[in-house]
Amino acid sequence: MRTTGVIPSRPKRRLWFGPGIGRLNYRHKQRLFIYGGLLIPLIYFVVIRILPILYSFNVSFREWGMLSPDKPFVGFDNYVTLLSDPLFLKSLVNTGIYVVVGVPAQLIAGLIVALLLQQVVKLRGLFRTAYFIPYVTSVVAVSWIFRWLLMKNGIVNALFIELGLGPQSFLYSPSQAIFWIIAVMVWQNIGFQMLIFLAGLQNIPKLYYEAAAIDGATGWQRFVHITIPLLNPVMLLSVVMASIGFLQSFTQVLNMTGGGPLDSTISVVLHIYNLAFKSFDMGLASAATVILFVIIFILTLVQLKVLGSRFQQE
Amino acid sequence: MSRSAAWAETRTMLRWKRSGSLISYALLTLGLGVMVFPFLWMISTSFKMLDEIYSLSLIPSRVTWDNYAAIFQGTPFPRWMLNSLYVAVIATVSVCVFDSITGYILAKFTFWGKQVIFVLILSTLMVPTEMLIIPWYLVSSSFNGMDTYWGILFPGLISGFGIFLMKQFMESLPSELLDAARIDGMGEWGIFLRIAVPLVRPAFATLCILTFLGSWNSFIWPLIITQSEEMFTIPVGMAFFSSEAKDSSNWVQIMTGATLSVLPLIVLFLCFQKQIIRGIATTGLK
Numbered sequence: 088m089r090t091t092g093v094i095p096s097r098p099k100r101r102l103w104f105g106p107g108i109g110r111l112n113y114r115h116k117q118r119l120f121i122y123g124g125l126l127i128p129l130i131y132f133v134v135i136r137i138l139p140i141l142y143s144f145n146v147s148f149r150e151w152g153m154l155s156p157d158k159p160f161v162g163f164d165n166y167v168t169l170l171s172d173p174l175f176l177k178s179l180v181n182t183g184i185y186v187v188v189g190v191p192a193q194l195i196a197g198l199i200v201a202l203l204l205q206q207v208v209k210l211r212g213l214f215r216t217a218y219f220i221p222y223v224t225s226v227v228a229v230s231w232i233f234r235w236l237l238m239k240n241g242i243v244n245a246l247f248i249e250l251g252l253g254p255q256s257f258l259y260s261p262s263q264a265i266f267w268i269i270a271v272m273v274w275q276n277i278g279f280q281m282l283i284f285l286a287g288l289q290n291i292p293k294l295y296y297e298a299a300a301i302d303g304a305t306g307w308q309r310f311v312h313i314t315i316p317l318l319n320p321v322m323l324l325s326v327v328m329a330s331i332g333f334l335q336s337f338t339q340v341l342n343m344t345g346g347g348p349l350d351s352t353i354s355v356v357l358h359i360y361n362l363a364f365k366s367f368d369m370g371l372a373s374a375a376t377v378i379l380f381v382i383i384f385i386l387t388l389v390q391l392k393v394l395g396s397r398f399q400q401e
Numbered sequence: 402m403s404r405s406a407a408w409a410e411t412r413t414m415l416r417w418k419r420s421g422s423l424i425s426y427a428l429l430t431l432g433l434g435v436m437v438f439p440f441l442w443m444i445s446t447s448f449k450m451l452d453e454i455y456s457l458s459l460i461p462s463r464v465t466w467d468n469y470a471a472i473f474q475g476t477p478f479p480r481w482m483l484n485s486l487y488v489a490v491i492a493t494v495s496v497c498v499f500d501s502i503t504g505y506i507l508a509k510f511t512f513w514g515k516q517v518i519f520v521l522i523l524s525t526l527m528v529p530t531e532m533l534i535i536p537w538y539l540v541s542s543s544f545n546g547m548d549t550y551w552g553i554l555f556p557g558l559i560s561g562f563g564i565f566l567m568k569q570f571m572e573s574l575p576s577e578l579l580d581a582a583r584i585d586g587m588g589e590w591g592i593f594l595r596i597a598v599p600l601v602r603p604a605f606a607t608l609c610i611l612t613f614l615g616s617w618n619s620f621i622w623p624l625i626i627t628q629s630e631e632m633f634t635i636p637v638g639m640a641f642f643s644s645e646a647k648d649s650s651n652w653v654q655i656m657t658g659a660t661l662s663v664l665p666l667i668v669l670f671l672c673f674q675k676q677i678i679r680g681i682a683t684t685g686l687k
Binding site: 113116117118120121122124125127128129131132135136137138139140142143146200203204206207208210214215216217218219220221223224225226227228229231232233235236240242245274277278279282283285286331334335337338341342356359360363364369372373376377379380383384387 | 422425426428429432433435436437439440442443446455457499500502503505506510512518521522525527528529530531532533534535536537538539540555556558559561564583588589590593614617618620621625635636637639640643644652655656658659662663666667669670671674677678681682
């Protein structure tokens with residue numbers, strides 16, 4: 088086994104238990120440091136992050152009421168119940184809308200801001216700061232700010248009326264509400280997306296653009312053939328992270344609409360929350376988390392495979 | 402191409418470039434308005450008198466501090482802020498201690514099981530929190546962890562993301578330096594504390610701030626684990642307080658509460674934005 092650095096390993100190993108700790112050889116002391124330092128974090132990760140996953144699977148196969156002392160094993164009953172529950176299916180469809188609309192919107196908005204920021208020299212720092220501020224603020228507070236902005240006699244409606252678009256019901260409209268929630272989520276994450284893209288753009292050598300310009304490539308051609316392909320690895324990471332984020336939509340939904348109107352905004356996580364902490368049906372709720380976990384897992388793998396292979400080809 | 406034609410082309414290109422950046426400035430300024438206005442409107446509402454809250458002017462005609470006085474005297478908001486602060490500080494210290502040691506060991510040593518441990522830690526980042534919450538809740542309720550600080554804290558004491566971040570930074574430390582200290586007879590803990598830690602001070606700043614922000618803003622777990630009003634953290638209190646508010650005059654109070662929960666973070670961000678931005682760029686790209 089190799090150790091870091093220049094000290095050659097000693098030819099003869101001493102016994103682990105042999106001499107007192109002060110006379111342990113250098114390698115043993117290092118081992119002690121490594122495993123000693125990792126001990127608490129490892130136990131923590133196994134107990135707090137790994138075992139609960141297994142426990143979740145276990146609970147999902149049982150009828151688990153909070154009050155009854157026995158939790159009988161019921162096999163896949165919870166899964167069957169869930170998949171025939173129209174509200175759960177509705178929440179799955181809605182979560183699909185959150186992902187399919189939200190992820191591209193967030194990426195495109197972030198990319199546009201990053202590209203615009205590249206065009207300007209003065210005030211760049213100011214713009215970057217301003218666009219990033221929403222990302223560091225509390226999602227709960229932001230949800231309530233937008234409820235206030237989007238209410239019936241709120242400022243946005245006043246603006247709509249002024250522009251001749253007529254009054255809107257925004258979060259109280261079953262057809263619009265989900266898109267307003269997505270808009271708020273995108274608004275809050277633009278700054279993060281922008282930073283990731285800015286860092287990616289800075290890694291593209293200026294030389295490529297100059298060469299393309301000499302060959303007569305238009306701005307659009309340069310964007311399609313240089314910027315986009317070279318941003319691909321960054322894009323891949325962003326798509327995966329944004330998808331996971333939108334699949335877990337919860338805080339905004341709970342605070343802005345509570346899942347309504349007419350369940351038009353309810354997400355899978357909000358449904359899980361209601362099952363577990365409103366009806367206290369832990370078995371059903373755990374089954375729903377397992378389904379969500381599987382969806383996230385498969386989607387991430389597919390994205391890594393599809394987008395990743397495209398990146399390899401470029 | 403004749404010389405004058407080339408000159409003309411350069412000039413149009415320059416003009417195009419200038420107008421291009423003009424359009425960029427215009428669009429960015431518009432976007433800036435969209436990003437900042439909701440916060441300005443929130444602050445403005447929090448200073449308005451009750452009879453003025455539906456007026457559409459950004460600057461209230463009479464500025465009042467009454468809403469702040471009311472929220473400090475009549476609601477548990479100060480207590481919630483203290484709870485959030487307490488939880489965030491402990492989480493930050495714990496994350497810094499454990500994540501830096503783990504990141505350092507994973508970055509600078511070769512040992513049996515290293516790959517397995519690293520993959521294990523990274524894979525926990527993929528698991529949705531929702532999946533862990535029900536087991537956490539069941540265990541907390543059988544160990545009297547409900548409604549306690551420990552209950553709120555335990556899921557955030559060590560973070561996989563932080564380990565990843567620290568590992569990235571620790572890898573840039575020159576191994577020769579650490580070996581030189583070893584030859585001089587320094588112990589491994591001494592090397593870690595007196596050489597590695599001081600050299601990655603910027604990474605600590607990033608990790609501290611990101612952990613603090615994350616803890617201060619975290620919602621779903623504190624919402625589940627806390628039951629009595631005195632134990633709420635500020636996002637839970639904010640959600641509770643706002644959804645309890647029945648008549649519309651309470652919008653003033655809701656916006657005052659929102660200001661109190663948002664403003665400290667904006668100030669913190671403005672102070673440390675360099676570290677935050679660098680931290681995100683580093684972890685986002687590697």
